[in-house]
Amino acid sequence: MALSGLEIFKLLPKTNCKKCGQPTCLAFAMALAQKKVSLDQCPDASAQARDTLAAAAAPPMRLIAFGVGEAAAKTGQETVLFRHEEKFHSPSLVAIALPDDLSADAAAAKAKAIQALAFERVGQKLPIQAVAVINKSGDAGKFAAAAELAKAACKAIILVSQNPDAVKAALAHVKDSKPLICGATDANAAAMAALAKEAKCPLVAVAADAEALAALTEKLKAAGCEDLVLCLSTTDRWAEMRGLTQVRQLALKKNFRPLGFPVIAFANEGTPEVQVTRGASLICKYAGIVVIDTVEKWALLPLLTVRQNVFTDPQKPVSVEPKLYAVGDAGPTSPLLFTTNFSLTYYTVEGDVEASRVPSWILCVDTEGTSVLTAYSGDKLNEKVVGKAMKAANVETIVKHRKLIIPGYVAVMSGKLEEETGWEIMVGPRESSIIPRYLKEVWAGQS
């Protein structure tokens, strides 16, 4: 938590030597509090002052990185409880479980399936970032073998075992991939901390509630592990959600260092539906890493879309590149519609045009990522803007006809737009969902 100018002043030499360029130590302290200067400018600052200031400047939730190269993943450094207060920063990492009691063939096949998963929605890639090797067998050799197979997934690796021998055996295979070790309990803390420290890997602290977690992280920190992740091991679902919320509150609102770490949560039991709905709630409520078991695409897509939605920056409208888009096999006689470049608007229109199965052109007009009505009332959408977009996209050479379909909500701009462009203006429906009917009946009927 930031220190006040007076709190900083107490840590300074109070000599008013002016070497820092400020007239007094107090003035320097005030400037420091406002982050206008750095403590390095004071040549006489004590080690204690440096440590205290550095600690105060550290983010309330630590950023934890694991995995290397293409598979590098990071989580943490969240700053708020509610996304509207600012935004959520580190999109929850989704990890898929690779239990070590699968046969070697089945495990290899699953690793390959995980590697092949690729999702894209509304122009954004939705990645799966990690594979969680789970020591279900309880056997160190099997765990190490599964960890070796997990490499084929080409994702960051999480080693899930509370048996130090098993983790040691697995680390021998995957240490260079910088896995996340999951993890340390009160019982195995010393052994796990030693393994994590030696392998330079982040470590998960596993305990039943926030209180026990706080005690455990202190223990692990004392053993030299700074890069920690938290895991609530309770099977009481209410207690888990309550605990996740409490950890976030304490870390951010109270700057409570023992809990200032991201959280991993497991939703890898039950049907794909149970996993995904639980996973969705964990993404909403503060899990930085969510582990599930399913590789079904129909199940993963909604889960990844929850992450996409919740981690959208609420201050910044998501926009798409303003240009001319072809839907289906659009040609010179296909209808031309325009809409705005607010992502939600554009992709809704695109979906409905696609559903009509009428090959069409959509001219996506730059309205600074605002919707049709918002853009129109803010004068970001007028006949000049549309005319300019038509010229830029060269629509005259792309379609033979001279007809432009406009959103029903801006029917009022028809006259001016017709004057500006010389094109015939056709007023489309207000609701995007009516577009298929419009294209099939009105457009097809008139040409």
Added chain:
Amino acid sequence: MPLPAVQESYSGRVNEVTLGGGTRKKTLTIGGAKTIVYGGDRAVTGNRPLIAIDVLDSAPQDWAPVLAEAYGNVLSDPAAWARKAVEEFGADLVCVKFDGIHPDKGNLGAAEAVAVTKKVIAAVGVPLILWGSGNDEKDNTVMPKVSEAAKGEKVLLGTVTQDNYKSLTATALADQHLLIAQAPLDINIAKQVNILVSDMGFPLESLVMFQTTGTLGYGMEYAYSIQERERLAALTGDKLMAAPVICDVGYETWRCKESKADLPQWGDAAKRGPLWEATTAVSLLQSGVDIVRMRHPAAVAVVKTYIDSVWGAK
């Protein structure tokens, strides 16, 4: 290790609203939270959320096959539909949606709507939601008759908006129903509607708020954040914003591409659709929602399992 105390005792709370009366075999109480979602133990976090299943007043024409097939032959019989929703699919409430009175969707009259209302009242014992078509003119002529037919049942009647609230508010007052106040993803308008309605003498304690829900992938996060802000407003003592919240997940989900489109890169559409609906509902529950309106029975089952797992089986 002892933990520092996190505040959070708030001066305000979400209203507790009880639905159902008259011939209903049970009543249901929603709201009551004194803290944020998961902000304390069960005693201060309010009543468990409920699921309402939609029953349309006339057979839907444009439902996705995966959705329509789940209901079989009851879609043209609102009474049988309502019974199936409650007895087979476990709906806490039934939401009769009067789409059929809309001029573009059948243009049915008040007589038909009243008949449907009476049939559903007779068919099931759970509390009801009676929800208009969204066409102001038609709702203002038909919904008062619907309300009157349900007099005494203490239904949740919807919806009133900033531009159309007088007729339905007066009706709800006269027939002693509860009212749904709707706003278009705008917390300021939500407050404005509540003010307008309460200025007509309608008790704030009988209101439920509805922000036009976005489904997953189509603005879900807007509704999510507004609902979180509504909860915080209630907790900090804004009595105008203390009403419980309802979401419409079913309708919104089943008109989006992801719930229906046969795209191999997104896996089996028949499983994806219901899960899209369930995931939207569960995500919105995290923002503090008291009732979710749903459609696919498989999705309802998944959400019930989720609610039971977190809030405890009933």
